[in-house]
Amino acid sequence: MLSKEIIGIIGGTGPEGQGLALRLGLAGFPIIIGSRNPEKGTAAIEKLLSIAPDLSLSCKDNLSTAEQSDIVVISVPFEAHQPTLEAIKSHLVGKIVINVVVPLTFNKGTAYPVVLPEGSAAVQSQNLLPESKVISAFHNVAAPHLLTLSHSVDCDVIICGDDEQAKRKVCSLAEHIQGVKSIDGGPLSNAQFSEQLTALLINLNKIYKSHTMIRFTGLPA
Numbered sequence: 001m002l003s004k005e006i007i008g009i010i011g012g013t014g015p016e017g018q019g020l021a022l023r024l025g026l027a028g029f030p031i032i033i034g035s036r037n038p039e040k041g042t043a044a045i046e047k048l049l050s051i052a053p054d055l056s057l058s059c060k061d062n063l064s065t066a067e068q069s070d071i072v073v074i075s076v077p078f079e080a081h082q083p084t085l086e087a088i089k090s091h092l093v094g095k096i097v098i099n100v101v102v103p104l105t106f107n108k109g110t111a112y113p114v115v116l117p118e119g120s121a122a123v124q125s126q127n128l129l130p131e132s133k134v135i136s137a138f139h140n141v142a143a144p145h146l147l148t149l150s151h152s153v154d155c156d157v158i159i160c161g162d163d164e165q166a167k168r169k170v171c172s173l174a175e176h177i178q179g180v181k182s183i184d185g186g187p188l189s190n191a192q193f194s195e196q197l198t199a200l201l202i203n204l205n206k207i208y209k210s211h212t213m214i215r216f217t218g219l220p221a
């Protein structure tokens with residue numbers, strides 16, 4: 001059933017949203033790109049179709065995207081997180097909402113996590129969407145790898161959430177991306193650790209001129 005579900009990506013015109021649209025679209029999921037700007041949405045679709053012409057893609061405004069999707073990915077900058085969710089929350093009731101948002105700040109070229117009273121953007125989003133099943137995922141997956149088909153998305157994806165069934169479903173969804181292994185990261189309160197880890201990965205990118213991702217060792221196969 002999962003493969004028939006429509007995935008809406010709010011902020012789907014950005015690199016991370018486009019990358020997830022590309023990889024999940026290649027796995028056979030119909031994708032709706034959510035955007036405030038129809039021209040940006042159309043340009044994103046043209047770009048993705050130039051990479052993979054068989055994708056099932058459409059673009060709509062954020063509200064219609066939330067309304068018409070079965071699973072909704074939130075992929076906007078942290079500054080836009082709260083207002084974006086408040087504007088679409090009525091269409092997210094009962095749905096799985098996958099939060100990829102990382103609250104970050106930069107000082108003299110170094111990335112730092114933004115410490116939130118709730119602990120994480122994911123928990124903030126669950127508080128804003130009490131009738132949705134918020135699952136955090138993909139924080140440590142670099143857009144340039146998602147967007148380059150010659151690159152394997154060779155990484156672990158830490159997935160946190162309080163609804164076990166929804167978490168299992170997102171674990172399965174993530175593994176539709178070739179190369180990805182899902183890691184059960186426990187309750188949503190653990191999302192702060194994967195969000196904060198992203199700051200380290202960005203700082204490693206600067207040192208190694210790379211797009212760093214993660215693999216865990218010592219876990220059962």
Ligand SMILES: NC(=O)c1ccc[n+]([C@@H]2O[C@H](COP(=O)([O-])OP(=O)(O)OC[C@H]3O[C@@H](n4cnc5c(N)ncnc54)[C@H](OP(=O)(O)O)[C@@H]3O)[C@@H](O)[C@H]2O)c1
Pocket residue numbers: 010011012013014015016017034035036037040041074075076077078079080084100101102103138139140141142143144
């Ligand atoms: N880039 C990565 O490699 C990466 C990796 C892991 C996680 N993340 C996280 O994923 C999220 C998206 O990353 P990104 O690099 O794709 O971000 P981005 O390009 O900065 O933004 C994504 C989209 O969000 C929308 N947006 C921007 N400002 C907004 C505002 N003030 N209000 C409402 N919507 C706004 C825009 O879409 P429209 O203008 O079309 O509406 C934009 O194209 C971020 O939270 C980031 O931390 C990114």
